[in-house]
Amino acid sequence: MKVKIFMAVAMLGLLSGQTAAADEGKVLHDESCIACHASRFNGQAEQMYTRAERKKNSYASLKQMVAFCNNQVGTGWFDEEVGLVTDHLNRTYYKFPKP
Template identity: 35%
Template sequence: MKPLLGLISTLLLLNSASVLASDAALGQRLFSQSRCLECHGAEVFTSPIRKVQNLQQLEQKVRQCDASLSTNWFDDEILAVVQYLNQTYYKFPTPAAAASPTHTPQVTTTLTSNPPHSLNSFFAR
């Protein structure tokens, strides 16, 4: 059972890595086609005193720019642009990066014939 869980975890991590890469590529294309750099240059991404300090703020800022420029991006497109900007400029930790591929959580379950709050004890009242 444990080898199967390890295999499934590895496959999920590999799949999420490829999805993130394709999202970043889509984000780069959308960013290039947009008018983002008409309002500001790339220096806002690299400035040591930048306003965006975490991934959540980056997403909020991309959503604000989407509304201001009327690009009408869908949520997945906004997240793709966030992924591209983060990989290219910001380098904030991402939820996928927090999952360590070297550590596979162990799932254990214990089945008992008489759980402490079984339905039998509930209906016996």
């Protein structure tokens, strides 16, 4: 019985860690990306990600675009933060298989 309880608690800990990372990617995105994208699309920032002619075709190309924007805008994100934002965008809009 103690083993089952321990395993349940351990799984909850893993899931909460994944949720925290997912939330961090969204926070970084919302703080650094939304204003620019919304200004380009009449307040509809999500159009940056959903319009057919701009949609990326792989997780790798999406990550390259996030890294490009990071450099252009000067957010100063580290690779881990670029990954968190990429994961957020992928989960929310793109649904590419992650390598």
